[in-house]
Amino acid sequence: MTARLISSPAVLLDLVGETLGTSGWFPVAQSTVDGFAQVTHDHQWIHQSGPAADAGPFGGPVAHGFLTLSLLIPMLDGIFRVDGVSAVVNKGVDRLRFTTPVPAGGRIRATAALASARSRPRNFTETVLSVRVDVEGKPKPAYTVDVLMLYQGVATAAER
Structure with missing residues (x-):
């Protein structure tokens, strides 16, 4: 799958309301779940492979919600790329809602729509x-x- 190429940040202003892909x-x-647990010191049993998770509410180990959120950047990179940029800054998130657990060994994918875009000082587009983010089969x-x-x-x- 090839990421959609957007030629410059200014073009984003014309794409508001579109699904980018x-x-x-x-x-x-x-192994990714285990590595995330190691880095974040979150070793709750629902994330660990074994009898406790297997007998738990999800029928097996599940990924940390914040692990799946951290995977959003590589998924967005697979959806679109903006050329003509000197910097990309993540300002944060709003309205985050975890609704379905991701089983360890499962797969996820993201669909992104451009809800808004506006020009900001210093040649930024916000x-x-x-x-x-969907879970395969759910x-x-x-x-x-x-x-x-x-x-x-x-x-x-001229701007320099």
């Missing part, structure tokens, strides 16, 4: 991406979130 499926291996998403990003356009000779 859907990423390919992204695997969430148990965007809000409305994102739904009717409800793993989560929905609005992602706030800043794209700084490369200054032209």
